[in-house]
Every structure is written in C-alpha cells, then in structure tokens.
Amino acid sequence: xxxxxxxxxxxxxxxxxxxGGGGDEENADDNTTEEQEGSEESTEEGADEGSTDxxxxxxxxxxxxEEVYQSSCASCHGGELGGGFGPSLQKVGADHSADEIVEIIxxxxxxxxxxxxxxxxxxxxxxxxxxxxx
Numbered sequence: 001x002x003x004x005x006x007x008x009x010x011x012x013x014x015x016x017x018x019x020g021g022g023g024d025e026e027n028a029d030d031n032t033t034e035e036q037e038g039s040e041e042s043t044e045e046g047a048d049e050g051s052t053d054x055x056x057x058x059x060x061x062x063x064x065x066e067e068v069y070q071s072s073c074a075s076c077h078g079g080e081l082g083g084g085f086g087p088s089l090q091k092v093g094a095d096h097s098a099d100e101i102v103e104i105i106x107x108x109x110x111x112x113x114x115x116x117x118x119x120x121x122x123x124x125x126x127x128x129x130x131x132x133x134x
Contacts, residue, residue, distance in 0.1 A: 065129030068122045072115060081133065086112060094134040101127035 070079065076086035083089070092101065105123040108114040115123070 061125065062129055065125045068118070068126050069129070072118050072122070073126065076112075089130055090133055092133055093131040096131070098124070098127040098131040101130050 069077075073086075073089075076084060077089050078084040078086075081089040081092075096104070102120075102123045104112065105115050105118055105127065106120070118126075
C-alpha cells in the first residue's frame with residue numbers, strides 16, 4: 001500500500017511539473033519557432049508554385065508545427081499525440097476544423113485552460129497541422 005501511495009505521489013508530481021512553469025524555456029522556444037517560420041517563408045518565396053505546391057512547404061510546416069506542439073502541448077497530450085493528462089489528438093481533425101482547434105487553444109475547453117503562452121501564429125500553425133490528423 002505504501003509503495004502504491006509513493007508511486008501515485010511521484011506520478012502526480014511528474015504531471016504537475018510537466019504542465020506548469022518553464023516560462024523562460026518557452027520564450028526561447030518561441031524565438032526559435034519564429035526564426036524557423038522566417039526561414040520557412042524564405043523557402044516558400046523561393047519556390048515556383050508558392051504555398052499551393054504541397055511539397056516541401058508542407059514538410060517545413062509540419063516540422064515547425066511539431067516543434068510548437070512538443071514545447072507547448074505534448075506535456076498533457078503526449079509526445080505522439082496519444083493522450084496522457086489531456087485527450088488523444090491522433091484523430092482530432094476528424095472532429096474539429098483548424099478554426100475550432102485554434103479556438104480551443106486560445107480559450108480552452110473543458111478542463112483544458114487557455115494557452116496564453118502560445119502565440120496566435122503558433123496556434124494557427126499547430127491547428128492546421130492537427131486538422132490533418134483524421
């Protein structure tokens with residue numbers, strides 16, 4: 001019984017530490033993401049077809065979206081979108097549009113609080129990526 005209580009207590013500490021704090025790290029991640037988005041725009045401008053191509057531009061978008069997800073969402077929704085403290089997002093695109101996902105990120109829903117540290121651009125980037133998960 002004592003081992004079970006210790007295990008539960010350690011699990012609770014792990015979940016709570018993953019969901020809070022770390023503001024300085026997130027700011028550093030936001031700066032990195034903004035730099036990557038700037039280089040992404042350069043890549044898209046250099047392409048003949050622009051953003052309608054669907055080739056390399058989407059791969060860069062997915063990478064940037066995954067990095068934002070890992071730094072802002074994975075602690076509750078799992079590193080592989082499988083869920084954890086928050087629900088699984090593996091098929092979220094089947095139930096929600098990108099605009100609905102942005103709304104949830106910015107304003108929260110149910111037990112999920114509004115994600116004030118996620119910029120509007122990053123929310124849109126992640127929402128567009130998650131919308132493809134069906």
